[in-house]
Amino acid sequence: MVKAIEATGIAVVHICTIVPISQTVGANRIVPAVAIPHPLGDPTKSHEEEKMIRRAILEKALEALKTPITEQTVFN
Amino acid sequence: MKLELMKVIVKSVSWGDRTEILKDGTLKVNKKELLEHVSDEENLKSIDAEIALPGESVRITPVKDAIQPRYKVEGGGQVFPGMVSDVESVGEGKTIVLEGAAVITCGRIVGFQEGIVDMSGKGAEYTPFSKTCNVVLVFEPKEGIEVYAYEKACRLAGLKAAMYLAKCVHEAGVTPDKTETFEIPPFARSMKEFPGLPKVAYLYMLQTQGLLHDTYVYGVDAKRILPTIIHPNETMDGAIVSGNCVSACDKNSTYVHQNNPVIRSLYERHGKDINFVGVIITNENVTLADKRRSSSFAVKIAKMFGVDGVVISEEGFGNPDADLIMNCRRAEKAGVKTVLITDEYAGRDGASQSLADAAQEADAVVTAGNANMIIDLSPMEKVIGFTEYVNVIAGGFDGSLKPDGSIEVELQAITGATCELGFNKLGAETW
Numbered sequence: 001m002v003k004a005i006e007a008t009g010i011a012v013v014h015i016c017t018i019v020p021i022s023q024t025v026g027a028n029r030i031v032p033a034v035a036i037p038h039p040l041g042d043p044t045k046s047h048e049e050e051k052m053i054r055r056a057i058l059e060k061a062l063e064a065l066k067t068p069i070t071e072q073t074v075f076n
Numbered sequence: 077m078k079l080e081l082m083k084v085i086v087k088s089v090s091w092g093d094r095t096e097i098l099k100d101g102t103l104k105v106n107k108k109e110l111l112e113h114v115s116d117e118e119n120l121k122s123i124d125a126e127i128a129l130p131g132e133s134v135r136i137t138p139v140k141d142a143i144q145p146r147y148k149v150e151g152g153g154q155v156f157p158g159m160v161s162d163v164e165s166v167g168e169g170k171t172i173v174l175e176g177a178a179v180i181t182c183g184r185i186v187g188f189q190e191g192i193v194d195m196s197g198k199g200a201e202y203t204p205f206s207k208t209c210n211v212v213l214v215f216e217p218k219e220g221i222e223v224y225a226y227e228k229a230c231r232l233a234g235l236k237a238a239m240y241l242a243k244c245v246h247e248a249g250v251t252p253d254k255t256e257t258f259e260i261p262p263f264a265r266s267m268k269e270f271p272g273l274p275k276v277a278y279l280y281m282l283q284t285q286g287l288l289h290d291t292y293v294y295g296v297d298a299k300r301i302l303p304t305i306i307h308p309n310e311t312m313d314g315a316i317v318s319g320n321c322v323s324a325c326d327k328n329s330t331y332v333h334q335n336n337p338v339i340r341s342l343y344e345r346h347g348k349d350i351n352f353v354g355v356i357i358t359n360e361n362v363t364l365a366d367k368r369r370s371s372s373f374a375v376k377i378a379k380m381f382g383v384d385g386v387v388i389s390e391e392g393f394g395n396p397d398a399d400l401i402m403n404c405r406r407a408e409k410a411g412v413k414t415v416l417i418t419d420e421y422a423g424r425d426g427a428s429q430s431l432a433d434a435a436q437e438a439d440a441v442v443t444a445g446n447a448n449m450i451i452d453l454s455p456m457e458k459v460i461g462f463t464e465y466v467n468v469i470a471g472g473f474d475g476s477l478k479p480d481g482s483i484e485v486e487l488q489a490i491t492g493a494t495c496e497l498g499f500n501k502l503g504a505e506t507w
Contacts, residue, residue: 018398019364021433036362036395037287 158295183215191324191491445502
């Protein structure tokens with residue numbers, strides 16, 4: 001889906017737990033997520049902490065979206 | 077370490093007054109005693125037991141696990157250590173094996189990834205447990221029980237039943253039909269043996285995604301281990317136990333862990349064309365850091381062994397494909413050759429990408445088949461368990477179960493159909 005959307009000229013950030021798979025399939029802007037069953041949260045944390053985690057990943061993704069790149073880039 | 081498997085061939089199973097094996101190979105089981113032995117009133121509303129034999133018009137579903145009856149009669153520890161026995165190490169001495177028999181656990185669904193075992197017809201060709209004489213435990217959970225407690229109750233009851241059967245046969249007095257001996261020497265000796273032959277280790281990946289996808293080693297939840305060394309004989313005594321609800325086709329049932337064909341093959345070729353030095357177990361966790369840590373650590377152990385090659389087997393698909401490829405890539409970069417064993421989810425027409433990840437280094441791969449293939453299962457005269465779950469188990473879909481009792485499902489739903497340890501018939505050749 002990442003590649004199909006990008007093919008229309010719209011930049012995409014792939015938020016993904018397993019970065020190597022994202023690299024293999026050819027995503028260009030990759031933001032690491034938390035874990036496969038809970039990519040944007042963490043059930044061991046409080047709701048407030050989870051919200052912080054989500055916000056941090058989202059802000060990183062938005063930053064990645066506006067960052068010019070020339071090759072596959074992982075935004076750690 | 078030396079382990080002798082004393083195999084008693086079971087040709088049939090029937091109920092009787094005493095649990096023992098008859099001269100004609102019939103396993104008699106005292107049903108009342110068996111059920112009393114495995115009862116768990118705290119977690120289970122009921123447990124029943126049924127018999128399912130090869131060739132019968134019988135369907136068992138939803139199947140959770142299959143276990144081979146074994147019991148240690150000599151050597152330290154007891155089968156299924158840390159689960160239903162003490163935690164002492166196993167793998168030495170003598171173990172009674174009821175070859176040809178299996179305990180199958182079945183009952184109201186725990187997770188959606190449970191399977192179907194048909195004892196005859198087309199489906200029977202795809203599951204190894206259509207060829208075993210099965211004692212099937214059927215569970216009903218207590219109302220309101222938490223799903224993890226229910227899974228554990230089913231798992232322990234299955235292990236207890238398997239141990240009970242072999243123990244009774246031993247205590248009733250039995251002469252084994254054949255004895256197989258498995259022995260590899262300590263590292264100090266094995267490393268010097270067979271100069272000229274390549275040293276090979278087995279990297280044994282265990283399903284540990286959590287959320288009911290779990291495997292236990294000596295009772296330890298394997299998602300919490302660092303990769304470690306295990307003697308191949310320990311697996312034969314049930315040191316590794318399945319607790320997982322991974323897709324039925326490629327979950328490694330406890331039976332398969334007890335009879336791992338990769339370990340068997342490495343033993344068979346030991347001293348002939350390879351020097352089999354040991355087994356490294358590793359996990360398949362859900363965060364990238366966990367995957368990198370385990371992969372790095374497992375390959376480090378392989379390097380410490382100084383092996384020329386590793387055979388790597390996967391359990392499950394999708395997420396673990398990343399672990400498989402990571403293990404492969406790291407090992408190859410470290411100069412250790414790899415062969416991978418996996419299965420495929422290549423779509424119903426087989427035309428899609430087979431694994432979620434890939435690498436150029438993965439140039440020697442064995443497949444156990446395409447789990448997305450559709451299979452039609454004819455109605456059976458008898459159903460053990462509950463067919464109403466067929467539409468919701470992995471591989472099933474809305475409409476899988478037809479009004480006449482026939483079933484259209486992906487191979488994914490057949491227990492053991494694409495086993496990534498090779499405990500199945502499917503395979504492929506490159507022409």
